[in-house]
Amino acid sequence: MDYLRKGLLAAMLAAALPVGAASAATSSFDGAWNVRIAATSEACGNGATVSIGISNGQVASSGAAIAASGRVVDAGNINVTLASGIKRAVGFGRLSGTSGSGTWHGAMCTGTWTAERI
Numbered sequence: 001m002d003y004l005r006k007g008l009l010a011a012m013l014a015a016a017l018p019v020g021a022a023s024a025a026t027s028s029f030d031g032a033w034n035v036r037i038a039a040t041s042e043a044c045g046n047g048a049t050v051s052i053g054i055s056n057g058q059v060a061s062s063g064a065a066i067a068a069s070g071r072v073v074d075a076g077n078i079n080v081t082l083a084s085g086i087k088r089a090v091g092f093g094r095l096s097g098t099s100g101s102g103t104w105h106g107a108m109c110t111g112t113w114t115a116e117r118i
Helices: 003-016
Strands: 031-039 048-055 058-061 067-072 077-084 087-096 099-106 110-117
Touching (some): 048 067, 058 077, 087 110
Antiparallel strands (some): 031 110, 058 067, 067 077, 077 087, 087 099, 099 110
């Protein structure tokens, strides 16, 4: 995976998981999720799918190449930051039941994300 694609993947993952004020209690959104990331510009890559996990409302990545952090509140609002090397992306959105969607932005790229619980 080239450097640009890694940066885009990190940016999209960050967008997929927005952060809010959540308690440490078990969240109804806990579990494994696949996040499909799309960029608004082809120069930023043509998209990717990333697996993430949510435990007690805390977001984490399941791959070593991308670090994900964030939080999901009981209402489903999510905020996530993704990082890969020096690249960072932030995402915001909402989860509802077994799916979700939102937007993300990095230093030079923006886009949307959709998620499905697996």
